[in-house]
Amino acid sequence: MGYVAKDEKTLWKGISLVAGCNCVPQSSYIEFLTTKKRFHKMEGRKFYHFVQSFAEGDRLSPQMANAIGVELAEQEFPDFEVLVATHIDTGHLHNHLIVNSVSCVDGRKLPANRKARVTYRMVQTMQSVLFTRRFTKYFSARFYTVCFSSYVNIPGNA
DSSP, X not given: OTTTTOHHHHEETTEEOEEEESSOGGGHHHHHHHHHHHTTOOSSOOEEEXXXXXXXXXXXXXXXXXXXXXXXXXXXXXXXXXXXXEEOSSSSOXXXXXXXXXXXXXXXXXXXXXXXXXXXXXXXXXXXXXXXXXXXXXOSSSOEEEEEEEESSOOOOO
C-alpha cells in the first residue's frame, strides 16, 4: 500500500491524488487490519489490487482520473474500504485501487473466486462512468484496461 501512495507517483501541482472510500488514505492500512480483526477474518486473502489505466491520448487531468477511480470504487465496492491512488509518473495516467477483502459494514469477504466476475463488472462500470457521464468528452478512444491481483500476505506498509 505504501508503494501506490508514494508522493513521487501521486503528487500533482501540490495536490495529493490519493483518496479513500470508507477509509482515510493516511490510515487505510491500519483501518483494513482493524476491520479484519473486528470481524475475526485475519486469515486468507488480505486485499485485492486493481489497476485502471487510461490511454496516453486521453485529455484527462490527473484530478479527473482520480475522480473516475473514486467513482468506480464507490459503485463496485460500496461496503468495502478502498484506497484509490492515481499515478502520474508514467506516460499514461492510471489508478491503483486497493480493496480490503473484508467488508467494513458486515464482515463478509469478497470471494477470491469472483475475481474474474468483479473485473468484468469493473470494466462494465468503467464503461458506464466514462462514456455516458461527464467524462466522455475527454477521451480520445475507448481504450482502458483493468488488471487484477490479490495478496494473501500483507506486505510491509513501507
